[in-house]
Amino acid sequence: MRRNDEVEAQRRRWTFYETISIGEFTMVERFIRCRQCNQILPVDRFFGDFEAPSLLPGVEWSDEDLNFRREFTFSHGNHPQEELRIDPETIFSEKPGYEPVKTSYFEATNGRQKFLIKRMKPGLEHPARYEILPGQMKISNLAIKIQEADLRRQISADPTSSALPPEKVSEFIAAFNKEVAAILPCCLFEAIEATAEGDSPRFIYAALKQERWEKILDGCARNFQASEMSWIREFIRNHRQPGEVLSVLVHRKISFLAENSPAPANQEILVLHP
Secondary structure, eight states: OOHHHHHHHHHHHHHHHHHHOSOSTTTEEEEEEETTTTEEEEEETTTOSTTSOOSSTTOOOOHHHHHHHHHHHHHHTTSOEEEEEEEEEEEEESSOTTOSSOEEEEEEEOSSOEEEEEEEOOOTTSOOEEEEESSEEEEEEEEEEOOHHHHHHHHHHSTTGGGSOHHHHHHHHHHHHHHHHTSOGGGGGGTEEEEEEOSSTTEEEEEEOHHHHHHHHHHHHTTSOHHHHHHHHHHHHHHOSTTSTTSEEEEEEEEEEOTTOSSEEEOSOOOOBO
């Protein structure tokens, strides 16, 4: 491939990457914080310093990015600074992850204390901007439900579902529902092994841990024949991952708390997208 072709290919790959925007969080993992002024500068893991040559041929920093970097260096260069690292488990947005233009919130830490950070990207043509907010973020799980209607439809559509009589289907779903109902929202992550975002900001999908499925299967074993248990195990194996019909729906909300106060500091955004 000629050099110009290589550069153009890199440009196309980068344009695609930025458009799908796995959310710039895969690019920005840390910040430089001015401890005196409480301002932050994102540090991109692909490009290194703004003034250094790009690590990706054909990619250039925008004038807006360069000006922001120069302003930060000019204003805070002689101030005490520290590095902050993003906690990826705390990232929540007002829109799903595949939407590039959005406002997001997350936490970052210097190893001693946590900081609530707001990320704003007003348009595809504009770089994201970040600011530290006072207070803290509180993520709450409101309810955990099974997808009963979708689950029944999936079982009915399965070409081998005749192996499980209707009454056994209902018994299996009842055992599943009972186990999920026993999970306290505050203890969700003790019971699940993986999550995925939903199409709505109001929920995520979560896959139960294997030990939870073993309890459900133990509850069915007394009344099910060996062939029926075998069918259920195979069905679970095929449909237990986040987003599948045997993953649970977790309804969540996020609140912003004022410093040293249990009261929400901002009621405007209560439910966001993980």
